[in-house]
Amino acid sequence: MFRNPKARILALATVLVLIVSFSHTNAQDLNIYGTYKVTGTNPDGSRYKGSVAVTLNDDGTYNFEWSVGNTFSGTGSLNGNTLTVDWGDTYPVIYTVKNGGTRLEGTWGNGSGTEILSK
Numbered sequence: 001m002f003r004n005p006k007a008r009i010l011a012l013a014t015v016l017v018l019i020v021s022f023s024h025t026n027a028q029d030l031n032i033y034g035t036y037k038v039t040g041t042n043p044d045g046s047r048y049k050g051s052v053a054v055t056l057n058d059d060g061t062y063n064f065e066w067s068v069g070n071t072f073s074g075t076g077s078l079n080g081n082t083l084t085v086d087w088g089d090t091y092p093v094i095y096t097v098k099n100g101g102t103r104l105e106g107t108w109g110n111g112s113g114t115e116i117l118s119k
Contacts, residue, residue: 033054036104050069060078
């Protein structure tokens with residue numbers, strides 16, 4: 001299709017720019033910050049509930065403040081619709097962002113705990 005090597009490079013560069021710009025646009029469309037209600041299951045099967053405050057940092061990361069009987073805090077980063085939050089445990093909380101950010105469905109404790117955040 002492209003016999004000229006410069007044309008191939010230009011076409012590839014254009015495609016890469018479009019992919020990156022669409023990914024960035026989709027991430028911006030997600031409204032993840034705000035206050036959520038949280039329900040979850042601990043690794044031992046017991047249940048918990050409370051609230052989570054999520055704030056957006058200037059660098060694009062998110063601060064999480066859980067209030068679920070005890071308080072916990074963490075920092076998260078978004079990759080597509082996956083939000084990974086380091087909260088000081090061996091394993092992070094890994095959320096799938098749904099409904100534009102109004103619902104986060106996650107696991108923690110290496111998958112043995114579950115958590116749902118909803119606005």
